[in-house]
Amino acid sequence: MKTDTYRGAITRAMRHAMEKNERTILFGQGVTDHVGILGTTLNLEKEFGSDRVFETPLAEDSMTGFALGASLSGLYPIHVHIRADFMLLAMNQLVNSIAKYRYMYGGLFATPMLIRSIVGRSWGQGAQHSQSLQALFAHIPGIYVVMPSSARTAYATYIYANSACASPVVSLEHRLLYDYSFDRKDDEDVIFYPFTSFRVRQGGDVTIVATSIMVEEAIRAANYVKEMTGLDAEIIDLHCISHPDENLIIESVRKTGRLIVADTGWESFGVCAEIARIIATREPNVLRAPIKCLSLAKAPCPTAHRLEHWYYPDMANLVDSIYSLCFDRFDHGKQLPSEEYVKEVHKTFKGPF
Amino acid sequence: MKTDTYRGAITRAMRHAMEKNERTILFGQGVTDHVGILGTTLNLEKEFGSDRVFETPLAEDSMTGFALGASLSGLYPIHVHIRADFMLLAMNQLVNSIAKYRYMYGGLFATPMLIRSIVGRSWGQGAQHSQSLQALFAHIPGIYVVMPSSARTAYATYIYANSACASPVVSLEHRLLYDYSFDRKDDEDVIFYPFTSFRVRQGGDVTIVATSIMVEEAIRAANYVKEMTGLDAEIIDLHCISHPDENLIIESVRKTGRLIVADTGWESFGVCAEIARIIATREPNVLRAPIKCLSLAKAPCPTAHRLEHWYYPDMANLVDSIYSLCFDRFDHGKQLPSEEYVKEVHKTFKGPF
Amino acid sequence: MTVSHKNMLRDALRIRMVEEKIIELYPSDVIQSPVHLSIGQELHTVALMSLLQTTDRVFTTYRSHAAYLAKGGDLNLMFAELYGKQTGIAKGKAGSMHLCHPSTGLMGSSAIVGAVFSHATGAAYADKLKKNGDIVLCLTGEGATEEGTFHECLNFSALKQLPLVYVIENNGLAINIPLECRQSYRLEALARAYQIPYAHIEDSFNIDTIIAAARPLIEQARSASKPAVIEIATYRYKEHVGVSCDHNRKHRDASAITMWEKRDPLIVDRDLDAYRDEITAEILEAVCFAEKSEFPDHDELLKDVY
Amino acid sequence: MTVSHKNMLRDALRIRMVEEKIIELYPSDVIQSPVHLSIGQELHTVALMSLLQTTDRVFTTYRSHAAYLAKGGDLNLMFAELYGKQTGIAKGKAGSMHLCHPSTGLMGSSAIVGAVFSHATGAAYADKLKKNGDIVLCLTGEGATEEGTFHECLNFSALKQLPLVYVIENNGLAINIPLECRQSYRLEALARAYQIPYAHIEDSFNIDTIIAAARPLIEQARSASKPAVIEIATYRYKEHVGVSCDHNRKHRDASAITMWEKRDPLIVDRDLDAYRDEITAEILEAVCFAEKSEFPDHDELLKDVY
Numbered sequence A, B: 001m002k003t004d005t006y007r008g009a010i011t012r013a014m015r016h017a018m019e020k021n022e023r024t025i026l027f028g029q030g031v032t033d034h035v036g037i038l039g040t041t042l043n044l045e046k047e048f049g050s051d052r053v054f055e056t057p058l059a060e061d062s063m064t065g066f067a068l069g070a071s072l073s074g075l076y077p078i079h080v081h082i083r084a085d086f087m088l089l090a091m092n093q094l095v096n097s098i099a100k101y102r103y104m105y106g107g108l109f110a111t112p113m114l115i116r117s118i119v120g121r122s123w124g125q126g127a128q129h130s131q132s133l134q135a136l137f138a139h140i141p142g143i144y145v146v147m148p149s150s151a152r153t154a155y156a157t158y159i160y161a162n163s164a165c166a167s168p169v170v171s172l173e174h175r176l177l178y179d180y181s182f183d184r185k186d187d188e189d190v191i192f193y194p195f196t197s198f199r200v201r202q203g204g205d206v207t208i209v210a211t212s213i214m215v216e217e218a219i220r221a222a223n224y225v226k227e228m229t230g231l232d233a234e235i236i237d238l239h240c241i242s243h244p245d246e247n248l249i250i251e252s253v254r255k256t257g258r259l260i261v262a263d264t265g266w267e268s269f270g271v272c273a274e275i276a277r278i279i280a281t282r283e284p285n286v287l288r289a290p291i292k293c294l295s296l297a298k299a300p301c302p303t304a305h306r307l308e309h310w311y312y313p314d315m316a317n318l319v320d321s322i323y324s325l326c327f328d329r330f331d332h333g334k335q336l337p338s339e340e341y342v343k344e345v346h347k348t349f350k351g352p353f
Numbered sequence C, D: 001m002t003v004s005h006k007n008m009l010r011d012a013l014r015i016r017m018v019e020e021k022i023i024e025l026y027p028s029d030v031i032q033s034p035v036h037l038s039i040g041q042e043l044h045t046v047a048l049m050s051l052l053q054t055t056d057r058v059f060t061t062y063r064s065h066a067a068y069l070a071k072g073g074d075l076n077l078m079f080a081e082l083y084g085k086q087t088g089i090a091k092g093k094a095g096s097m098h099l100c101h102p103s104t105g106l107m108g109s110s111a112i113v114g115a116v117f118s119h120a121t122g123a124a125y126a127d128k129l130k131k132n133g134d135i136v137l138c139l140t141g142e143g144a145t146e147e148g149t150f151h152e153c154l155n156f157s158a159l160k161q162l163p164l165v166y167v168i169e170n171n172g173l174a175i176n177i178p179l180e181c182r183q184s185y186r187l188e189a190l191a192r193a194y195q196i197p198y199a200h201i202e203d204s205f206n207i208d209t210i211i212a213a214a215r216p217l218i219e220q221a222r223s224a225s226k227p228a229v230i231e232i233a234t235y236r237y238k239e240h241v242g243v244s245c246d247h248n249r250k251h252r253d254a255s256a257i258t259m260w261e262k263r264d265p266l267i268v269d270r271d272l273d274a275y276r277d278e279i280t281a282e283i284l285e286a287v288c289f290a291e292k293s294e295f296p297d298h299d300e301l302l303k304d305v306y
């Protein structure tokens, strides 16, 4: 089977957007340099001209409003932020203008656009270069918020957004996924509807709803647990954070009775809260035990590597949660994966970025 | 018993802050004009000088960072926004700087400050002048977020913030509460710890967790239902949105088995979600029925009065929810309060603001 | 006086009379939303828009009535919008603060001060890319220039040489706060720092000087794709929001209004009275259209949210 | 050469050698966070800080090593911070991008470009209010001036006449993007638009011209409470982030570095070699302090969150 990296899929989606839709413009700080947004925009300026692929000054708020103005005028803007933290400078335009334009004007306007940004987690990024702010965006009616967890979902979402949809889409890519390889399905170039959630693993013992890189961690944890104990976890990739497939989640928990939410952001008012809301307002009695949440420590991100290690939940925490849920006790006594095994992926990361 | 309006209490708190703490500075657009932030800053410039009470240019982002710099230098900044929507321009400074400063620097700095802003709901304010964005702020570790629902909680919170606490506090006042009168307790000037939640009504049949003006609506609904059916609702004023009293909520629902969350914001990733998280991650089996959420329609706020009426939940929706929860059916057949009765308060509101 | 001058004065008077109608209606609560009146600022808006083509686009603020009408917005749809009716231009969802009329080029009005600078910039970029010869005009108050986005947009539109004219209505007030409390810069020097051509219109009641100052910049925007800043000294007759006067309030000079009114052609030019009847009839028809229209249904509430 | 010149050159060399030590250590992963080196930009930082008093305060960016050391930051605490140790100035929570040293006046370094303009403005306002005779210095790159907050802060500090000096290190690059792709304004004209005094330092290797240009503005800030903008033409020897060179990358002129290096006193002034041994010893001691220190405990994770 062919494989594809996350980086590769996004790169192809960018080129496709430029080739197939001449209204597409691509801009942001760093889209034309030799790094090219982690490689995903390399050479595009040369291929498509500097009118369509261009640098911007440091001006996140205005360049977001710029995207809206361009979109209203028939262009398809792709605006890229090298880190999601910088989107905080653009909240006004995103929330007050973009999310409201179509509704506020009674449907007179369409505002298609894609805002890509990257969850900077990697390595000593500290409090201002690591945030995973999906909850802030998903709270606001009027925008689609996605977090592609794989090459396939990233590709399909971007193709769909650019060619078949009229809505503003905010996508948070994850820094650590860029080098991951994924199986490449034959139907990959067929666009599927991406503004929903996907079941990525079947199982009957526990449901894991995961976002972004936590989907990969969940798959690794589930495989490990399966091997060690035979327990089978069902995994749902939430993917569209703002418009998840609520039924898929409810049906899974109806079957398993146990739920873990594994997210890249903070717990309060975050994805964990939202999933809890879906269950508790629809069928709280599907839960045979309290929901377990794996998310960031309730603090800004510390730079020191030692603290950072505790700050982020990982596969071992997931395995631990599965055991304590399924054996209904905190001190389940089961063996956790070795530190080496857990770090397998992240360990390969090297700075400075 | 003496009474006090919300406006009156906030005005007294502002004067107190200026009098008792000479480090206090008060600034924002409109703090010195003849409207004086709905009356709460009137005359303060004259009394305390234009160095301590001053207008700012339209520059929300910078004036928020300015507050941080002033706070680091030993001042106590009170920054006022006439509408919470404008805080979206300040998200960068609030989230990237203010919420992180103390932690990021290992506790070397204290950053006391109060950011007051007003939920603009009143009357045809539309999509950009009405938002209740508490969830965006409360998601971020490092800030206290409060929504005073009464004269007493507003006063006590501001006094405490200014005199006894070193943290950044974001307060969302509600436009429609300004003219409400509240009983004034004798101990009112004694500062109590305000970064928590309060039980404002005892009852055994259903728990209502409410924020801001929805606390008033809940009290009215509970009294109505009590009179009509004898059912007794327990009401918790969430008050500190970012640091609620989880035990108070859990204990109440353990008793009543039924929970309504009544909030001024959107449901997804909002207060409703957060309360659901608290229950579902701790004791989901206290719920004898799904949680009911009363919140904004999942849309920007429409300007047309007719649509606005449907957009906001009101006391009648609360009564309806209590009935359908307590009688365990949607078509409970009970009589709802008359439209006249429901509108009693809001109807008195007249524009242009 | 030329025919076109007469037409402009007539159009300005029409805007004035529309807003006077709003003042008359307002106490009855048929318009249940804030209104920010343009009274005093109509004529220059009409004069500037006369230099635009229908395909040129305009972005403006909550103080949107004048721009809406001057850019050809439909009066029936406007009143229905103010009344919160389904037949309003935006089905009542926009209201007074957010008028728009895309078919004649009004692309939106924001109640967030400064927000439209960048919308206009993006639209102008599209024009430049499409080489369609259209330009964009962005009409805001002077207070808006205090927001950082103004700097960002001036920089970007100068960098990319966009066909975009920022028109700044300097009425000396942001809500109730005078300019001296807010600005340490002169707009001219600021524009020049980006090498953006600038024009100042001292007399906003003189069509000739308005046109003379604005035309070269607008033509240069169109033919040479260059941004420009035009500042207009103007005066707001009414309170910031609402239909009353506030001349004797703190921060305002009670005597200034007489000076303006004395020179205001819409007041002093008695020839214009000839237009009043037909304008009144048109306004009454629009009000009648609004009154007769239905309120939106419940399913409108969740329509058009992504 | 005066004693004070010697001292400044020595201090600049010390910063250079500290960063060279970081380059040497970096591949071993003892410093596990991004580093933005000041190499090439040290001397003017030292010279400017020499005009400040200890109670004057400084705000700067992620490129914080030079400002930290020049403002008197402790070297042991710095290395421990880079190593992520409990003994670091911020217990390892800040790291290279966020150095601070409040006791000698470095009040913070932000990795959000432009964020510190307003922090500095607020701090300067406090000085003015307290009439303590202190001033604030805000040190950023030229890219930061593109953010709208720069306009907002220039306006406000001119309006309130704050004792505040914005120092802009113009190295012509924001990450890898040259100035021409980003800026249509000249900083001098921009500052003048707010009537803020401006000085340009052409030769960042010449202590005399730096001091001559900066001293009057700094003294005026202190004695007359006036803001100022100082722009310095400078050059970043290393890549934006990380410890390598990137001169032959797109957007950079590979030959420029030789021109700079040829004039760089830290390279050409052989007299300075006399300081090397003692500086090396000091650095080794700091590294040793960092190495021997403990990592933070688990309970540090949730400490100091409000």
Ligand SMILES: Cc1ncc(C[n+]2csc(CCOP(=O)(O)OP(=O)(O)O)c2C)c(N)n1
Residues within 6 Å of the ligand: B029, B058, B060, B086, B089, C063, C111, C112, C113, C114, C140, C141, C142, C143, C144, C145, C169, C171, C173, C174, C175, C240
């Ligand atoms: C971002 C933002 N900040 C504050 C406000 C509140 N506000 C509404 S209008 C206004 C004054 C704007 O003045 P100006 O731009 O001169 O326009 P004018 O009303 O004079 O036409 C202010 C401060 C707002 N709507 N948006």
Ligand SMILES: Cc1ncc(C[n+]2csc(CCOP(=O)(O)OP(=O)(O)O)c2C)c(N)n1
Residues within 6 Å of the ligand: A029, A058, A060, A086, A089, D063, D111, D112, D113, D114, D140, D141, D142, D143, D144, D145, D169, D171, D173, D174, D175, D240
């Ligand atoms: C608000 C924001 N936008 C973008 C970035 C990404 N970024 C980091 S450094 C930098 C360049 C800044 O250039 P300049 O201000 O000239 O400083 P220099 O690195 O040259 O010292 C950019 C764009 C950021 N950190 N913050």
Ligand SMILES: [Mg+2]
Residues within 6 Å of the ligand: C141, C142, C143, C169, C170, C171, C172, C173, C174, C175
């Ligand atoms: Mg004005």
Ligand SMILES: [Mg+2]
Residues within 6 Å of the ligand: D141, D142, D143, D169, D170, D171, D172, D173, D174, D175
């Ligand atoms: Mg630079």
